[in-house]
Amino acid sequence: MPMNEIYALLQHDVLFSPEEMLALLERISDLNLFDSSDLYNLLDEFKVKASGEIVERIKTFNRSTVNVDLKIPDIRELMLN
Amino acid sequence: MNLRQNNPTDYDLVKQYIDGNHECIDTLINRHKDRIYTYIYLIVKNHQLTEDIFQDTFIKVIRSLRLGKYQDNGKFLAWVLRIAHNLIIDHFRREKQSNTFSKDDYELDIFNSNKYCEGNCEDELIRDQIHDDIRDLVQELPEDQREVVILRHYKGLSFKDIAEQTDVSINTALGRMRYALINMRKIIEERNMTLTFH
Structure with missing residues (x-):
C-alpha cells in the first residue's frame, strides 16, 4: 500500500540515516502517490502553513521576472538581487 | 458570470498563465501552498530547509510553465508535489555526499539534544532538573x-x-504526539520555564 511508505517517512527520526531516507524517497518516486486522496487527506490533517513572507517572495519573483529569460541557469541569483 | 469563471480550475489558471496572464500563478500558489509546504515539512522536519525547498519548487514550476514544459493532465498539484519530492531527494543526496545529517526540529529539543550527552557534575545536576521538569510536563x-x-x-x-x-491509526498517534508537543510548548511559554543548558 503506497501510503505505508509515507507513514514510514513521517517517523524518519527512527530510520535516521540519509541512505535510508533516500531509499524510501526513491521508492515513493516509483509509486502512483502524488494524486492520491489519502495523501491529500494526510496533508490536510497535519497542515503546516507556509509563511506569508515566503509566499510573497515567490509571487514577487514571478512578477519581477516576467520579461526575463528563465533559461539562464543561475536563477537563484535573481531572487537575491 | 458562470461558476467556472468565479472558481477557475487549475487547468484554466495554468492555461491563462501560459497565455500571458501572470497573475494566475498567485491563485495557484494560494490554492496549493499549504499542502506543498506540509509535504516538504513532514519529510525534512525543519522550517528553514522547508522554505528553501518550497521556494525552489515554485521557481521550477514557474520556469517550467514559461518554457512550455508542463503537459496538463489535470493533475497540477501532483506535478508540483513531484517536483518538491525530487528536490527533497536532491537535498538528501547532498547530505549523503557531505556525510552530514541534520536532526529534525519536529520534536522538542528537550527530547533530542546532544547537549545532554556529555558534561560535568554541574551539567548533570541541571540535566536531572530538566528531566524532572519534563516528566512533570508530561x-x-x-x-x-x-x-x-x-x-x-x-x-x-x-x-x-x-x-x-x-x-488507533498511525495518523491518530502522530496527531496526538503533535498536540502533546504543542501543549507542552504552551505550558513552557506560559510558565516562562527554561529547559536548556546555559
Missing part, C-alpha cells in the same frame, strides 16, 4: 497524549508500534 498532558509521549520517548516505540499498541 504528567500534565491529557491521557491519550501522555501515553504517546511515554511510548515514543521513554519506551522508544515507533509510531507504527504505538498505533498498534493503543489501537
